[in-house]
Amino acid sequence: MFNSLQDKFRNYVQKKMEGYVVSYFNAHSEIRLVVIAGSVGKTSTKSSVATMLSQRYRVRMHDGNHNTHMSAPLAILGIPYPENIKSYSQWRAVFRAAEAKILGPTDVDIIVQEIGADHPGEIAHFGTYLHPHIAVITAITPEHMEFFKSMEAVAQEELSAANFSQLAIINKDDIDGQYAAYLTNANVHTYGTSDDAEYHFRETGFSLDTGHVGELYAPEIQGPITATIDVLGRHNLRPAVAAAVVGIKMGLTPQEIATGLSKVVAISGRMNLIQGANNSTVIDDTYNSSPVAAESAVQTFYTLESPQRIAIMGSMNELGESSAAEHEKIGRMFRPELVEWVVTVGDEAEKYLAPAARSQGCQVKSFKSSIQAGAFVHSIVQPGALILA
Numbered sequence: 001m002f003n004s005l006q007d008k009f010r011n012y013v014q015k016k017m018e019g020y021v022v023s024y025f026n027a028h029s030e031i032r033l034v035v036i037a038g039s040v041g042k043t044s045t046k047s048s049v050a051t052m053l054s055q056r057y058r059v060r061m062h063d064g065n066h067n068t069h070m071s072a073p074l075a076i077l078g079i080p081y082p083e084n085i086k087s088y089s090q091w092r093a094v095f096r097a098a099e100a101k102i103l104g105p106t107d108v109d110i111i112v113q114e115i116g117a118d119h120p121g122e123i124a125h126f127g128t129y130l131h132p133h134i135a136v137i138t139a140i141t142p143e144h145m146e147f148f149k150s151m152e153a154v155a156q157e158e159l160s161a162a163n164f165s166q167l168a169i170i171n172k173d174d175i176d177g178q179y180a181a182y183l184t185n186a187n188v189h190t191y192g193t194s195d196d197a198e199y200h201f202r203e204t205g206f207s208l209d210t211g212h213v214g215e216l217y218a219p220e221i222q223g224p225i226t227a228t229i230d231v232l233g234r235h236n237l238r239p240a241v242a243a244a245v246v247g248i249k250m251g252l253t254p255q256e257i258a259t260g261l262s263k264v265v266a267i268s269g270r271m272n273l274i275q276g277a278n279n280s281t282v283i284d285d286t287y288n289s290s291p292v293a294a295e296s297a298v299q300t301f302y303t304l305e306s307p308q309r310i311a312i313m314g315s316m317n318e319l320g321e322s323s324a325a326e327h328e329k330i331g332r333m334f335r336p337e338l339v340e341w342v343v344t345v346g347d348e349a350e351k352y353l354a355p356a357a358r359s360q361g362c363q364v365k366s367f368k369s370s371i372q373a374g375a376f377v378h379s380i381v382q383p384g385a386l387i388l389a
Contacts, residue, residue, distance in 0.1 A: 006086070017074065017098070018128075018129045019129075021076055022129050024077060024101055024102050025131070027102050028106045031110070032111075032134075033110075033134075034112045034134045035130065035132040035135050035161055035165065037135060039138070039143040039292075040292055041138035041235075041238065043267055043287075044239040044266065045138050047239070048239040048240050049136065049243045051260060051264055052252070052263075053110050053260075055256050056251075058109045059110050059112060060110075060111045062075035062113070065114060065116070066114075067114040067116035070085070072114075072115060074094065076111055082094055110250070119144070120147065120148060121157075122157070123157050123161050126161065126164070127163070132165040134168070134169060134249060135168045138171050139292060140154055141174065142290070142291060142322045143319075145319050145320025145323075155175075155176075160182075168183070168189070169189050169242060169249075170188060171190075172191065174235075192241065197241075199216070199217065199219070199244065199248075201217075201241045210228055211229050214229075216244055216258075225257050227258045227262065228261070228262050231265065231266045232283065233300040234299075235300075243261070243264060244261060267287065269286045269288075271284070271285050272284045276387055277378055280381050281387070283301065283386070283387065285388065290316055291316060294330050295330060295333065297388060298388070299333075308340050308385040310340060310377055312345065312370075312374075312388065313344050314345040314349060315345065315348035319348075327352035327353040328352050331353040332356045334357040334360055336360070336363070339362060340363065341377075341380060342357040342365075343373050343376060345369065
């Protein structure tokens with residue numbers, strides 16, 4: 001009985017907030033909405049798009065990952081999430097704030113909003129009350145596989161955001177072409193770091209001091225835009241390229257695009273360099289890892305020179321039946337001539353990744369917690385070591 005009442009209250013609040021969002025956009029039709037969907041890379045892409053657009057426009061972007069049907073409406077409206085979501089009085093305060101937003105003057109030009117899904121149908125439901133100007137689809141990779149069961153189901157879910165938006169921009173590098181069958185929107189463009197994408201960044205140089213130097217190619221612009229993107233890893237270029245495409249579609253000049261790309265930075269826990277013990281360098285890639293992110297991180301790890309390489313690999317969660325195969329795939333990327341130690345954290349990494357790395361001839365040590373793993377790495381780190389976390 002109690003749970004039933006809670007569910008009814010939650011549904012009431014959700015419908016109420018969705019209604020406020022509809023009224024808000026009806027009252028302020030000049031505001032444009034950009035939504036970011038995809039299996040991975042949403043937060044990085046959202047941040048990059050907001051950075052790009054804020055050169056010219058007033059942009060609203062929630063710093064966290066409020067991307068559910070309970071939290072996304074508040075992020076869109078710029079209203080803080082209540083501390084106690086079971087408190088009717090706190091939700092009443094939220095409702096009053098929402099009504100003030102609807103009746104008040106426009107305080108923003110563009111809203112950049114991340115939308116996510118744990119279960120089938122959740123992305124599609126956003127389309128019942130959101131009508132975005134642009135949707136960016138970042139990737140189709142394994143996610144919440146205990147619920148989605150197949151990659152086709154994941155693709156259908158994430159690409160539904162493209163279908164209820166005026167314009168869709170899709171990452172060609174991380175979305176298999178076979179999933180185009182799920183697109184019904186004819187107004188679709190592709191981006192990436194390969195020349196196959198309509199909008200792409202062609203790298204001409206890289207250094208840890210300056211980042212990636214290269215040229216951005218766009219159909220609307222005669223000749224490439226020379227730009228520098230100060231992030232680590234090819235996969236971290238893609239959010240910046242997506243931001244450039246959105247900027248072009250929103251009317252930014254080539255100079256603004258180049259300046260915006262130079263301002264893009266990786267979010268915390270996405271391939272950030274940190275000074276470690278014994279003059280070592282830590283690549284902090286600890287933000288919610290996934291197979292595609294882990295694979296890209298390891299590939300980048302190998303391109304950097306160091307007298308000692310140590311990899312600390314955590315478990316990748318929510319992979320369902322694909323967990324064993326995905327962890328083993330990452331484990332087989334390690335070679336004793338390229339990495340001195342592979343250290344795993346968590347049950348899935350110990351069960352699947354560790355044996356795969358050991359079968360390649362690597363030294364492997366497994367721990368239940370990151371604290372234990374860190375203590376071990378601290379005991380073996382040599383001067384100038386490179387540590388991927």
